Amino acid sequence: MIYLDNAASSWPKPAGVTEAMVRVMNECGANPGRGSHQMAVQASRILFETRRKAARLFGVHNPNDISFTLNTTMALNIAIQGFVREGDHVLCTGIEHNSVRRPLEMLKRNRRVQITYVQTDSTGQIRLEDVEKVIQKNTTLIVCSHSSNLLGTILPVDKIAAIAKKHGIRLLVDAAQTAGCCSIDVEGMGIDMLAFPGHKALLGPQGTGGLYIHPDIELNPLLYGGTGGDSENIDQPHIRPDRLEAGTQNTPGIAGLGAGIDYVLQETVDKIYEKEWMLTQFLMDGLQGINGIQIIGPKMGEAKTGIVTFRMHGASSSEIAFMLDRNYQIAVRSGFHCTPLAHEAAGTKDTGAVRASFGCFNTKEDAQALVDAMKEIRHHFVK
Structure with a gap:
């Protein structure tokens, strides 16, 4: 997993x-x-x-x-x-x-x-x-x-x-x-x-x-x-x-x-933050190159915690999370994340979103696996 x-x-x-x-x-x-x-x-x-x-x-x-x-x-x-x-x-x-x-x-x-x-x-x-x-x-x-x-x-x-x-x-x-x-x-x-x-x-x-x-x-x-x-x-x-x-x-x-x-x-907190921030930048860079995916939240280069949230045109967040889990053994969180207020601010209150969140033990390989999986999932929905 x-x-x-x-x-x-x-x-x-x-x-x-x-x-x-x-x-x-x-x-x-x-x-x-x-x-x-x-x-x-x-x-x-x-x-x-x-x-x-x-x-x-x-x-x-x-x-x-x-x-x-x-x-x-x-x-x-x-x-x-x-x-x-x-x-x-x-x-x-x-x-x-x-x-x-x-x-x-x-x-x-x-x-x-x-x-x-x-x-x-x-x-x-x-x-x-x-x-x-x-x-x-x-x-x-x-x-x-x-x-x-x-x-x-x-x-x-x-x-x-x-x-x-x-x-x-x-x-x-x-x-x-x-x-x-x-x-x-x-x-x-x-x-x-x-x-x-x-x-x-x-x-x-x-x-x-x-x-x-x-x-x-x-x-x-x-x-x-x-x-x-x-x-x-x-x-x-x-x-x-x-x-x-x-x-x-x-x-x-x-x-x-x-x-x-x-x-x-x-x-040290500083080293943990830098590692997680680096992983968010790597993942955002990979996801933004996939047609139909919209990343929500701060832009690349801006301060943030180890969270990358996105949605994909033509698929619900729950469908994506289900496919990531069953087909790729990747665990993410979909839906509304117990924060409808933030979804209203982000413009995702009707669709929900997929959230990937890093910890101090994650690697670039983990982030790349999600990018590769999303490319295949995107291809599945546009056939």
Whole structure:
């Protein structure tokens, strides 16, 4: 299998990820923070070490400002539902994933929250003046994808953060497509909350992720329950990270995430980005020479994550993905990618699109195999 669906979940994983998970299961499978015996202490240490590694990667001063979650969706829900109050106004971009849009629309119905979607151009880029001109007196939060999961477009988070700070507004960044393959410094970029996955470019297992919260922000928990410490208190504790981590944590998964971050830190984010960008350029160059194929998103030479999205005249995206899988053993993602807003911006809301997404283990040979397959598929549809 040539795996080109890394924007959904990265594969394969570094060998150290599996080894770390198996080690936990075999040697210290106790509950972290739920006992003083050796195995429980070792499990707690694993969580802290992974927290510390994530803090180093994202420029976070205090590792305890990072709470572990099951995925980016959970992190975004904790941030949005925990921060936004009744009557607030929230800004977000017109390329957001449903993990942002659906929680916001729920709050619009249930808490009388106002939402403004700042539109982008067809490549997913936003005009900063459009952000500033729709700010209201009750605007409390801006939610922004660091990069579109459909287009690969990288948004100017630092400039959006400057606008937010100027108006006393908090900024929540969805780093689902950038954590591990794009440089992120929460303090340097002015990010107040950062939601990130463990299973994509951080190379950890599914069921892992996290949320960074600025020390000045207090969120209402999404889940209430046991935290190990402060058990006699009827209320959820305020201490971090316990406040947002009710219940037993996924220690094997978090151990695997720590090993994945180790790999990223060793290879460096910059080198990973350059490799994936090079592969996107190689693939775009090959696809644009095929009659009937339209590439959507940033043009060649422009900054983007490792995503190349396209459609072909005369064939549905699902047909193409099916043929690539069955006839060529190439895995891609077709359809609407949980982001109808971005498809509206790109002009593909009626057709969907095919998304190929690279990871740090892909090669030029993988990209060339997709080009060669698309040439044959195109010939099949024009006979």
